[in-house]
Amino acid sequence: MENLIREAILEHAETLFGTAVEETMIQFQKTRRDIKGDLTLVVFPFVKLLRTSPIEAGNKIGEFLTSQLDFIESHEVISGFLNLSFTDSYWTGRLGEIDADDHFGYEPANSRSRIMVEYSSPNTNKPLHLGHLRNIFLGYSVSEILKARGHKVVKTQIINDRGIHICKSMLAWQKFSPVNEHGERETPENTGIKGDKLVGKYYVEFDKRLNEEATSILEAWESGSFEGYSEEVIGEVKRLSGSRDGKDEKTIAGINGKIKELAKNATDLFREAKEMLIRWEARDPETYLLWSAMNGWVYSGFEDTYETMGVDFDKLYYESDTYLIGKDMVAEGLQKGVFFKKEDGSVWIDLTEDGLDEKLLLRSDGTAVYMTQDVGTAFDRYRDYPDLDGIIYTVGNEQDYHFKVLFLILDKLGYSWAKNCYHLSYGMVELRNSEGEVGKMKSREGTVVDADDLMSDVIEAATEMTKARGHIAGMSDEEKETLFKTIGLGGLKYYLLKVDPRRGMAFNPEESIELNGNTGPFIQYAHARIQSLLRKAGEVSTLSNQNEIGDQEKELVKHLSEFPAVMEEAAISYSPALVANYTYELVKMFNHFYQTVDILKEENETAKLRRLVLSRSVGKVIRNAMNTLGINVPQRM
RNA sequence: GGCUCCGUAGCUCAACUGUAUAGAGCACUGGAUUUCGGCUCCAGCGGUUGCAGGUUAGAAUCCUGCCGGAGUCACCA
Numbered sequence: 001m002e003n004l005i006r007e008a009i010l011e012h013a014e015t016l017f018g019t020a021v022e023e024t025m026i027q028f029q030k031t032r033r034d035i036k037g038d039l040t041l042v043v044f045p046f047v048k049l050l051r052t053s054p055i056e057a058g059n060k061i062g063e064f065l066t067s068q069l070d071f072i073e074s075h076e077v078i079s080g081f082l083n084l085s086f087t088d089s090y091w092t093g094r095l096g097e098i099d100a101d102d103h104f105g106y107e108p109a110n111s112r113s114r115i116m117v118e119y120s121s122p123n124t125n126k127p128l129h130l131g132h133l134r135n136i137f138l139g140y141s142v143s144e145i146l147k148a149r150g151h152k153v154v155k156t157q158i159i160n161d162r163g164i165h166i167c168k169s170m171l172a173w174q175k176f177s178p179v180n181e182h183g184e185r186e187t188p189e190n191t192g193i194k195g196d197k198l199v200g201k202y203y204v205e206f207d208k209r210l211n212e213e214a215t216s217i218l219e220a221w222e223s224g225s226f227e228g229y230s231e232e233v234i235g236e237v238k239r240l241s242g243s244r245d246g247k248d249e250k251t252i253a254g255i256n257g258k259i260k261e262l263a264k265n266a267t268d269l270f271r272e273a274k275e276m277l278i279r280w281e282a283r284d285p286e287t288y289l290l291w292s293a294m295n296g297w298v299y300s301g302f303e304d305t306y307e308t309m310g311v312d313f314d315k316l317y318y319e320s321d322t323y324l325i326g327k328d329m330v331a332e333g334l335q336k337g338v339f340f341k342k343e344d345g346s347v348w349i350d351l352t353e354d355g356l357d358e359k360l361l362l363r364s365d366g367t368a369v370y371m372t373q374d375v376g377t378a379f380d381r382y383r384d385y386p387d388l389d390g391i392i393y394t395v396g397n398e399q400d401y402h403f404k405v406l407f408l409i410l411d412k413l414g415y416s417w418a419k420n421c422y423h424l425s426y427g428m429v430e431l432r433n434s435e436g437e438v439g440k441m442k443s444r445e446g447t448v449v450d451a452d453d454l455m456s457d458v459i460e461a462a463t464e465m466t467k468a469r470g471h472i473a474g475m476s477d478e479e480k481e482t483l484f485k486t487i488g489l490g491g492l493k494y495y496l497l498k499v500d501p502r503r504g505m506a507f508n509p510e511e512s513i514e515l516n517g518n519t520g521p522f523i524q525y526a527h528a529r530i531q532s533l534l535r536k537a538g539e540v541s542t543l544s545n546q547n548e549i550g551d552q553e554k555e556l557v558k559h560l561s562e563f564p565a566v567m568e569e570a571a572i573s574y575s576p577a578l579v580a581n582y583t584y585e586l587v588k589m590f591n592h593f594y595q596t597v598d599i600l601k602e603e604n605e606t607a608k609l610r611r612l613v614l615s616r617s618v619g620k621v622i623r624n625a626m627n628t629l630g631i632n633v634p635q636r637m
Numbered sequence: 638g639g640c641u642c643c644g645u646a647g648c649u650c651a652a653c654u655g656u657a658u659a660g661a662g663c664a665c666u667g668g669a670u671u672u673c674g675g676c677u678c679c680a681g682c683g684g685u686u687g688c689a690g691g692u693u694a695g696a697a698u699c700c701u702g703c704c705g706g707a708g709u710c711a712c713c714a
Contacts, residue, residue, distance in 0.1 A: 032657065042656070044694065054694090079657060080694085123714070163714065319714095346712060355640085363712040370714050398708055400641060427643085428707080469676060499650065502642085504707070506649070515676050517662040518650075525676050533673060562653095569653080581651065581661090588661085591677060600673040637676085 001071065001086070002028050002039070008068050009061070016064060017049045036076060037083025038558060044080050054080035088554070089547035092610070095557045096543040098617045105563040105624050107150030113389035114152040116381060117143045120306075120313075121157045121395070124298045125169045126200035128305055128451035130507060131396070134429050134496045137630060139394035140311040141497055141576040142424065144628040149571040154385060155314045158377050161295055162320045167276040169199050170290050171269070172206035188297050194452070196301030199294055210270060214263040221263065229266055237262055281367060308455055310489065310630055315384070317377055323368040326376025329413065330361050338412050349409055359405050374406050375413075382417055390420035392574065397425040397502075424574050427504030429496075449507070459488035461513040462521070470637050471532075483634055487521050488513075490631040494520030497629050498580040518584050520631055523622060526587040527633040529594075530619040533612075536600060540612045550607075552593045553614055559586055563621050567628070576629050583625040590618045 006026050013021045025045040031037040043058040050057045055077050062075030062082050071090040076083045098104050119139020122128060128136075143153045177185040188195045220226075221241075226234045240259050244252050264270055279287040306312065330347055333339045339349050339361060347362035361372055382388055393403060403423035410418035431449065463484040466472060472480055495512045499505045515521040534540060549557070563582070570578040599615065602608040623633050 027656090029656075030653070035657080040657090044656080047694085081657060160714065165714070344712090357710080360712060365712080367712085369712070373714090396708095397642070399714095401709055402714095404641090425642090430707095465676080471674065503650090504643075508649075511649070511663075514663075519662090519676095521676065522662095525674090529674055529677090536673065565653090573654095577651090578653095584661085585651095592679090594673080595670085595678040598673075602673095636674090 001090075004069060004071075005039075005041070005065060005084075008065060012064065012068070016061065017046065019049060021046070021049070031083050033555075035078065035083055036085060038086045038554075039084045041082040041084065042080070043077065043082050047080075058082040087547075088549045091549050091554050091557045092543065092546040094561055095549075095553075095610070095614060095617065096546075098557070098560050098621075099543060099613050102620070103624070104560075104617075104620060105567045106148045109147070109150065110152050111150035112152070114154065114385060114387050115146055115389055116154040116156055116385065116391045117146070117394065118156050118158060118391065119143075119394035120311075121160065122302065123160045123163075123165055124199070124295050125165045125203045127194075127196040127301065130429055130431070130449040130451065130454060133309075133451050133454065133492070134426060134505075135394055135396070136306075136309060136311055137493050137496050138424070138426055138501055138576065139392075141493075141579075141629050142392065142394070142574045144630060145567065145571050145574075145576060145579065148624075148628050149567060151389075151571075153314075154388075155312065156317060156381070157313055158317045158319060158322070158374075160319050162280075162318075162323060162373075164273055164277050165203070166291065166295075167273045167280065168206040169203040170287075170294055171273050171276055172202040172209070173199075173294065174290065176205055176209070177202065188300070194301045194304065195297030195299070196305070197452075199298050199301075206269070206273075210264055210267055213267040213269055214260060217263040217266055218260065221259070233262055233266060277367075305451055305455075308452070308485075308489075310632075317380065319373045319377070322376040322380050323373040324376065325380050326372035326374070327362065327368055329375050329379060330372060333361075333413055336413075338409075349412070351405065351408060354408060356401075356405060356408070359409075361409075371402070371406065371409070374402075375409060378406070378410055378421065379415070382415070388417065388420075390417075390422060392422050392424050394424045394426070397427055399423075400425055422574075424501065426501040429505055429507050431507055449509075454509075455489065455492065457509070458492045458513050459485050462488035462491065465515060465521075466637060471528075472636070475636075483637060486632045486634055487524060487637060490520035490524055490626075490633075491515070492520075493629060493631050494523070494580060497576045498584075500577045501575060518581075521637075523583055523587050523626065524631075524633050524637060526590060527619055527622045527626075528635060528637045530590075530615050530622075531635045533599060533615055534619070537612050540616060541609065543610060543613045546606060546610055548606075549610065550597070552589075552597060553610065556586075556589055556593055556614060556618065559589055560617055560621055563625070567625075570628075579625050579628055583622060586618065586621060586625075590615075 005028075006023070009016070009026055010021065010023065013019065027042040027045065029040050029042065031040045041058075041061065043054045043061070046057050046061065047054050050060065052060075058077030058080065059075075062077060062084070065084065066072050066075050071086050072084050073087045074085045076085075117139055119142075120128075120132065120136045122132060140155070143155050147153045173185065179185055180190060182190075184190055186193070186198060188198055191198065193201070221237055226237070237259055240255050240262075244255050276287060280291060330339060333349075334341065334347060339347050341347050342364075344364040345366070346360060346364040348358050348360055350358050352358065359371065360369055361375075363369060378391065381391060395403065400423065403421075403425075407418055407421050407423075410421065466484060466487060470483075472483065475483070491514075492512055496505075498518060515525075566578055566582045570576060594615075597611065599608065599611045602611065626633050
């Protein structure tokens with residue numbers, strides 16, 4: 001109805017103001033809750049045209065609109081804001097429309113362009129952790145929101161299955177895994193350990209052994225023994241050691257860190273890992289076989305985790321394929337003169353004119369880097385889906401710079417679609433204990449929160465709560481299992497999605513399983529209660545010819561009416577948080593309504609029907625909203 | 638140090654991207670109701686929106702400068 005009002009003003013601008021008005025002058029906002037009215041027009045822009053006070057200007061426009069449009073019942077001007085009130089029958093009409101539309105808030109499927117959303121994209125050398133959970137829930141939810149708004153969506157991930165980090169796990173397994181009585185090394189089958197956990201275990205093992213070896217090298221260096229190391233390394237270590245004199249603690253720690261890096265690079269273990277990578281790139285059969293076996297373990301582990309999470313993918317890309325495409329593109333760019341080669345053979349792009357610096361695309365030994373692969377992946381995706389309207393990369397904000405460079409490179413290579421690539425950058429999840437201390441998640445220090453562990457923890461907490469307070473009598477064991485999972489994961493997903501993605505957030509394990517306040521289970525409970533109400537009510541017909549409505553009901557209908565706009569806003573800004581907060585507000589309003597108004601006990605049949613239809617609509621919107629967050633809402637709990 | 642992002646109640650977060658008295662939850666204090674599902678509702682407490690200027694009829698929001706925090710500046714991914 002904003003459009004109707006806007007048109008009316010534009011059409012009659014000459015008579016009202018004596019001149020045409022810009023469309024941008026007509027600004028609407030929601031009427032404050034504590035003020036009478038259903039929609040507010042900001043008067044300030046018109047004050048100058050009319051050369052009167054804001055109050056007079058507002059009244060003039062208000063009188064005009066009230067006489068012109070039959071759904072406007074009255075108006076009131078308060079300090080420069082024109083508050084318009086709509087008739088009751090307008091609102092009962094709205095309620096009827098919402099009730100009749102099962103897909104309220106959604107646009108018809110496939111009515112809009114195709115968009116690809118990348119999320120998860122794990123390394124295949126260690127299990128998923130809390131940081132991945134935010135990434136995956138966010139990417140999945142953005143996909144579902146875009147789908148709900150009519151887009152064709154391709155959910156994808158790039159699997160980082162190539163590189164030195166994979167070789168570390170492989171090497172550690174090969175060297176350090178115990179051999180059983182059958183002469184086999186540890187596998188998921190013979191140990192019962194989940195595949196990704198097993199591979200992760202050897203990644204940690206590698207790091208431990210590397211540190212041990214590096215420490216003994218450091219000790220040797222400190223005592224002045226440098227035998228067996230290259231001139232280059234020795235010189236660098238001596239230079240760094242000398243530069244520590246007279247520096248403050250922080251600087252010295254930084255220098256010591258650099259020396260330690262040198263020591264790590266000088267270890268036999270690291271050298272072996274590098275050799276293994278070279279063998280892999282050369283397709284050495286034994287190495288390749290081990291690589292695919294261990295990756296297979298990881299994939300089956302990830303699959304289990306994804307299934308628990310309730311997320312899926314339409315199309316997978318593997319770095320081990322796309323880095324080759326990337327290398328071809330680098331060669332092509334080199335010919336075009338977009339890139340240049342240094343004397344040592346490494347390939348670079350100069351971005352200094354764009355305010356960035358030089359960036360490496362190919363190492364001097366000809367092997368690919370992270371950027372090479374990403375360039376190839378983007379190209380591959382547009383080749384697979386020529387009608388793509390954009391790619392959304394769900395990746396943490398520590399990679400802001402990387403994506404800025406990536407998109408710039410694609411643009412310079414002449415791909416017009418580069419401008420449609422978007423980095424959905426989200427903030428880090430910090431871990432917070434009950435004392436409120438913030439800790440970083442570091443896999444080496446054992447402070448990571450494992451994704452599987454966390455999910456089973458929240459499900460367990462939900463199980464206890466529900467057994468103690470829920471209405472689950474008569475449910476089968478399977479139904480109960482599903483319900484506990486729904487509640488536990490619903491809570492976790494909501495907890496991670498309700499915060500604006502761009503912001504960093506604190507993760508408090510205790511809060512994540514809370515059931516009151518702004519939480520998933522609070523919303524799920526409201527839905528279950530509505531369904532219970534409707535079951536008790538029996539058959540509820542549709543609404544017709546009602547033209548009265550209570551104040552609280554009107555507030556609810558008003559809020560329901562905003563749902564499509566909120567969904568659209570969430571789709572534009574890629575922000576599930578908007579949907580979450582909208583739904584929470586809706587539930588609070590409904591609980592208030594439910595607490596103060598009789599529904600089943602109401603004797604007036606007209607009012608009873610209207611309230612039941614309203615409850616049904618609220619339930620539907622809760623369901624439609626939560627579905628886009630990947631959260632199920634139970635019938636009872 | 639350069640660049641990027643961020644500082645809102647004790648804590649976790651909102652604020653339609655510039656508008657009326659900056660809102661919720663948790664925690665704390667008090668109350669309602671034991672009902673159509675108490676995982677409910679109502680009230681109170683709590684703020685100089687990091688600081689100082691500027692632009693505007695109007696600033697948490699835009700600009701400048703400080704202060705504080707995070708990230709990033711790899712032939713790692």
